[in-house]
Amino acid sequence: MQKTEDIDNRERLARFLKVLGDSNRLGIALSIGKEARSVTEIVRASGLSQTLVSFHLRIMREANVVRTERHGHFIYYSLSDTSLLEVLSRLSQMLNGKKLLMEKTPEPVRRPRLKAWRK
Amino acid sequence: MQKTEDIDNRERLARFLKVLGDSNRLGIALSIGKEARSVTEIVRASGLSQTLVSFHLRIMREANVVRTERHGHFIYYSLSDTSLLEVLSRLSQMLNGKKLLMEKTPEPVRRPRLKAWRK
DNA sequence: ATATAATATGAGTATAAACTCATGTGAAAA
DNA sequence: TTTTCACATGAGTTTATACTCATATTATAT
Structure with a gap:
């Protein structure tokens, strides 16, 4: 049995992994890297539409994967x-x-080999 | 611009993160830990139905997150x-x-502070 | 051969996530 | 104060994912 806190932590971690478990969002995260990048830069680097980038950035923002800072027209x-x-x-x-x-080949489940194992 | 190989790697990583980005699957992975566990053990530890556990195990198996080895009635x-x-x-x-x-509070996007930054 | 225990699977449904479109907003420039 | 630039957002649609139910499979025991 696991403590409620553990379950919370697990769910938090799962949520975080889910946010990164999308090819576009992962690409966005990687394109940001250690820098601060404007949406325009991210759009250019990712090849995605501005709307789609903003869509994903919101998800990442709400999961606190990314932070924002506005500078004039730009949001970094x-x-x-x-x-x-x-x-x-x-x-x-x-x-x-x-x-x-x-x-290349996933482990077979049916018909595994039967050699003695464990005990 | 990124190489096709990089995109492949990114997609593979995203797929992997997506598999773990589910609370039940993450729980299953953690309950397996460093051991080898039968489905029955996982069912007991997770509190999920056998069908649901098998459902998730298949996804994890196909993503090569887990391996299997049969021993008699049991599959570890x-x-x-x-x-x-x-x-x-x-x-x-x-x-x-x-x-x-x-x-607790996500970063605000509208109305950020305007202090000089970058340059 | 039949029964049973452990696990897998196909098909269906419900929910959620990804994506698009049209439009709105905030800051700066004209 | 109007326009423009950079970006966000609500609503709608499509696609994918989680979950359940009923049934099948595989190995062992009787």
Whole structure:
């Protein structure tokens, strides 16, 4: 049994992962990187429409993945915590290190081999 | 401009994050931990129905988040890469370290302060 | 061969998420 | 004070995801 607090933390983490678990949002986060970027810059870098970029930025903003600061006409977005980049980089290494997701054939579930195991 | 390979990697990473970006699946992953656990054990630990657990396990299996090994009646699930746990732990720290997601009030977008910044 | 225990799966439904369009807003410039 | 630039937003549509139910499969025990 898990404490309510743990469940809260888990849900918070899941929510955060879900926000990053979208190719466009992940691309936006990566294009922001350690800098502060205006929406226009992000639009240009991502190739997405302004509306779509704003749509995703709102989601990221509400999840506190990004922060904003206005300067004249421009609103600059930056990552709330740039150490996120290291975590993502580490995950990416995991995925490309053929330990995860890289194998062409998923593990079979039916008809696995029956060799003795555990006990 | 990004290379096709980068986009592939990004999409793979996003897909992976999306799989973990669900509270039930994250709970399942955490309940598996460094061990190998049968579906029955996971059902008991999670409190979810067997069907729902199997439903999510399939998604995790197809994303190579988990591996399976059958032993008699039982099919044991384990994390494909247990170092995932460290990454999750680090992310969780980020979120509870009030750098991300913990602030009660999201950053305002309209009416930000206008102090000189950048240049 | 039949029954049973553990788990998977296809099909359906409900909900949520992604995306688009048209329009609104805030700040600065003309 | 009107226009323009950069960006946001509400509403609507499409697509995807989560979940459930009934049933199938696989291995073991009887």
